[in-house]
Amino acid sequence: MSQQVQDQELSGDPEGGEGEPPLALLPLDAWHRARGGRMVPFAGYEMPVQYEGIMAEHLWTREHAGLFDVSHMGQLIFSGEGVEAALEALMPADIAAAKAGHPVYSMLLAENGGILDDLMLTRRDDGSIYMVVNGACKWDDIAHFREHLPDEIEINYLDEHALLALQGPKAAVVLARLIPGVDALVFMQGGLFQWQGHDLWISRSGYTGEDGFEISVPTGAVEALADAIVAAPEAKPIGLGARDSLRLEADLPLYGHDLDTETTPVSASLGFALKKRRREEGGFPGYERIMAERETGPxxxxxxxxxxxxxxxxxxxxxxxxxxxxxxxxxxxxxxxxxxxxxxxxxxxxxxxxxxxxxxxxxxxxxxxxxxxxxxxxxxxxxxxxx
Amino acid sequence: MSRYYTEDHEWVEVDGDIGTVGISEYAQSQLGDIVFVETPDAGKEVSKGDDVAVVESVKAASDVYSPVSGTVLEGNDALADTPELVNEDPEGDGWFFKITLSDASEVEGLMNESAYAEFVSKL
Structure with missing residues (x-):
């Protein structure tokens, strides 16, 4: 018996080839191993692909609550005079109209309209922009931002923060037991919360199609928070394998597979991310090609x-x-x-x-x-x- | 009856000149949830080492090689609708196919149960 085709999550390691730096460890690395996580290379990290089995973990998340460690993703803060307009020059989002605290889905575009990465960004009360980008793309993204953003825009990579996602119909009841008030958030709304003296940025969002939350937490507190979450009988740790099957069922594309520089927002069926004002005013990379594709079809x-x-x-x-x-x-x-x-x-x-x-x-x-x-x-x- | 194993984690149970072939407990545990199995048709002539069956888990597709040469007697039809039998009972009800051996001496190159257990313990 021999494997011919590996799952895309298992082989999806654009940063882990020969001559590349060794794999990084997640802040929760030992935590995953202690819970039976089978670790595989992904996005430059050793990550848990499964614990008890992909099928069981997938179904558990749809019925109860699954805890995902997505700390490989890049968390960035952009600040400085004119940050909204500067970022709008690189993507089709209407950041100026985005309500503070409400995450927005967008895509970093190449000059030809191809997709360099997809991302979530949130305007914060202080005017800064919090952004989450794909782990496999984050270093290229940061280089792209540094090259294209004006010098007065500061980019702060939150390498001292982990990112957890709690997903499933029981996610709200589990998380609200620990952090009262999170269940008042609605889909695509975030807020700053306190847990045991730590600041957590929590949004009601995710990558499974279920209700759930994404939690940005200081690395020093992530193990205690993960322990507190899975202490709930409704919650279990879930690996990358089930994350992939859940997102596929939910029509959520995966960068590097369903999206890449050969695809555009129109061909990728992500036209909703081309906001009206931006379609009218332009000013983002690939504007002419993307508008032509909207008119005549890709x-x-x-x-x-x-x-x-x-x-x-x-x-x-x-x-x-x-x-x-x-x-x-x-x-x-x-x-x-x-x-x-x-x-x-x-x-x-x-x-x-x-x-x-x-x-x-x-x-x-x-x-x-x-x-x-x-x-x-x-x-x-x-x-x-x-x- | 004797059971033999390959380094590729197939097993063959030999009874006279009839062999029953499947994948090992270790193989199913590595594959995880099995969602599809394709077994060979009766009458197919196979040589030792040919890829004769396919097993797909949630995460990967794998070829299954015949541990012996011969003529396929039957595939395990139950696996078409219940491929999870391979997870539940890989070395019993989850067998893949039966084969008439053309050269019974081929099994001498395979591992017996204890040698295979030793082999797996080092993986």
Whole structure:
């Protein structure tokens, strides 16, 4: 028996090749190992891919609450005169109109409109901008910001902060027991909270499609906080494997797989992130190409697929046209534990992107058939009104 | 009856000239949740070391190699709808296929149970 294709999370280590620096350890490294976490290289770190098993952890998160350590992600603070306009020059977000404390999804764009990274940014009461970027991209992102932002904008990398995510229908009850008041937040709203004398920045957001929170915590306090959370009977630590299957079911693209410099916000079906004022005024990289794609349609578009049968069709499989020519590709795929079917995200020609279209795929010489479906595969359960 | 193992974590249980093939307890524990198994059709001629079956977990796809040469008698049809049998009982109900051995002496190159246990303990 030998492995032919590794899961994208397991192989998704753009920073861990030969000649690269050794893998970094998370602040919770020993904590994960003590709980049976199987550690794998990801984004330059040794990270837990699973504890008891991906399927069980996935289903637990959908039913109860799962604690994810996402401290590999880059947490940045931008400050200085004109910070909003300076950042708007690099991405299509309407930062000026963003309500303080409310995270906004956006993308760092290249000059040709390709996606350099996707991110969440939050305007804070003091006028600074808190941003979370992908772990595998963070060093390139910081270099990009330093090159393109004016000198008066200060970039502060929060390397003394860990990031936890507590996700699932029981997340609010678990976290509110420790930190009263967090359950008053609504989806895509954040606030500053205190826990045992530590400042925590908590937002009601996540990467699973479930209700939940993301918690920025000083590294000195993260172990005690993680212990306090998993002491609740509703909460368990969850690895990267289930994080990947949860986000795939929730139509949340993964940078480096579903998004990269070859894709644009339009082809990636992320047009919601192109805010109205920015579409009208422009002033972000790739503006002309992106607006042209909005008008006439991109060549390829990201869609969701349900694959016939039981065999997973994974990243790298080709999308074929009627003549058998390769016209697109699968960018994420696997057996979906909640859907109980193989599902995928793929880039397909726009003419084939309509829900209900039959798609032919080939993987390792074998033909598979699939159908374009509406995403998300599992309905989002965000809490838009406070409890 | 004797059971033999490969370094690639297949097992074959030999009874006369009939072998039953599967993957080991160690292999299933490494793979994690198995969601799909493809077994060979009856009548297929295979040589020792051929990739004859596919096993897919949530996280990865793997080839399964035949530990012996011969002709496939039957695949385990139960795995089509209940691939999790491989997790639950890899060295029993989760067998992959039965094969008529063409060269019974091939098993001499494989490990017995204690040698395989020793091999796995060093991984």
């Amino acid at each position: 060549i390829l578009k990201r869609v969701g697929l349900i694959v016939d049968g039981r065999q997973p069709v994974r990243e790298g499989a080709a999308v074929l046209d009627a003549e058998g020519s390769e016209v697109g590709r699968v960018t994420s795929g696997g057996f979906a534990p909640t859907v109980q079917k193989p599902i995928a995200m793929a880039y397909v020609p726009v003419a084939q992107s309509v829900v209900g279209t039959k798609i032919t795929l080939v993987q390792r010489g074998k033909i598979h058939t699939a159908e374009v479906v509406q995403m998300p595969f599992v309905p989002h359960r965000y809490v838009r009104k406070g409890a």
